[in-house]
Amino acid sequence: MIEPRLLQPGTPPPAARGFRMPAEWEPHDATWLAWPVRESDWPGKFPLIPFVYAEILRHLTRFERVHLIVPDAATEVTVKNLLQKSGVNLNAVQFWLLPTDRSWLRDSGPMYLLNTQGQKAILDWHFNAWAKYPDWHADDALPSAIAHLQQLPYWQPVVHGQRVVLEGGAIDVNGEGWLLTTEECLLSTTQQRNPHLGPKDYERLFADYLGCSQVIWLKRGIVGDDTHGHVDDLARFVAPQTVVTVVENNPGDDNYLTLQENLDILRNWRGPTGEKLEVVSLPMPQPLYYEGVRLPASYANFYIANGLVLVPTFNDPADRHALGILADLFPEREIVGIHCVDLVWGLGTLHCMTQQEPRATRNGTPPDNP
Template structure:
């Protein structure tokens, strides 16, 4: 069965039977094979005040790795921005034939949060679908964001895919998936009144299950210091297989992140998956505090991006860089783990995972290895 391409479902939860989960759609794990990665080219000076020109070498290196792994779709405002991007990508050695530009203007670069959330169906013959969550720049912190909020709809129309509109705010960096029915998130973000003040925890869980096609929500508590998203999980804990997570821990007991991350660890240890099994937990160090102009930045090795051939990890010119890469490598024997300097990128309060959104390959067998 196929849903008409380009059809938009303006859902009223509980009233409209055409919900993704009811139809069998689900959001796969990031380690599921991709057809492409979607990006929004960075251009907002205020996101990297005084530093935006310094971020392009690292960003272009990120794209170059992606282009060796899968197709890369980059949103740009116009021909001028496209040429600027192409010049940087050529210097970084990106494979030109693997990079496609789309003239969809954006307000900012954080495609994880404003980009399309792709769903797949386990049965052959079903098209992919997109969830068009509302986007309000992390609680109306950084207006304007009207162009960013239009991105999922524009991508759905461009690709001719059905699009579901839940009518609530949700960000891709606030959730992580094991591809087998479990979603991981944080109370600090999803229960914050600057997102959906009219919804309680149970109601938010109902939306997550209906639109992501999951059956279980696991809640961590708070995020790391400096995270202006109010505690996105992609700086904390990431699924690397169906039952294994990497989670960051702070070794310095005097650091403000120490207790928060210990509390999250205890929760992870208490969780049980749908089959009753406990999580296999791999501990990942935190880098030493990264401070710029007196501001503590949310530097975390957990903000890696899982591509088809690579796992691309932010590094911070820190003694923990190599140990972190080794630990992450142990979790991905089928991919090459590479570190890319994120010293300047993190001044924007995010790194490679925050900047990217995967488009999964359609598959009749979910990859939950």
């Protein structure tokens, strides 16, 4: 076993060592999930949520391993019983006993990198519950804990002496140096993650730590988004130069102008040598409310797994249209709709709860010393 190492500031950053963040459609070793334990995230609907998770696991385990975080051994026994009844392939599930505050691993879990030699490492960004909630310390500790358990080296990005906050749902990458994000999430003074950073600071961070030299800044997120502008409810790479983006067709809807503005940015974007994006529109479902709260229902919150794309559905006429568009874009993968009317009451769906671990050819081997 090789001792994991926290690679300190002052040593060459990941990109200088040949590391990059792979695209989500690249081969996975596994998907990470955290079992839901916080009833207050789904007030009044929590008893339904474990069954949604079980259905997601049933599909994922047909194609890849799942690393499932549970808080203790007693919960593991209960969860195994439910998963077995639900037809989940338990041979493809590995349980990890770790404390969590919430189960949105896209934002709190480890962000994996690969280098040109097929070596794997982890980025441990600071997590502060979207600069909104006071209880985040258990979630913040997850990436470094997993790095130690997996015997992987890891970085904690620091700028001006402060750890940098970055959630996985705030960015999307094509694996070849391009990155999507929003001004609302990273640059707004509302739910401000990093007051000491400006756009050029972020662009340098993305280049140094993710291997992304081209940043596409969209404007605002959808109505109801508790994260204040995560891009994974807006626009996603589905191929190196292809982006799907949600579009609202009703001019009277609160999302209409915002999504039109983002659509124009994507259509007009040009890379340093004139590269263009192929932009594919996804519909938005009709507004979805519960207890008078508009929920962040979006088909862009899909998750790309090995041989499979899980897509949130909302008992909406647009479900069929969205599934068809994604089927055309991923002809070699199964497209599976997951009913998310109850799940989205927690203000997130499939992409928010998952975190991919890319496949490495030399798993567990740290990069050479500088």
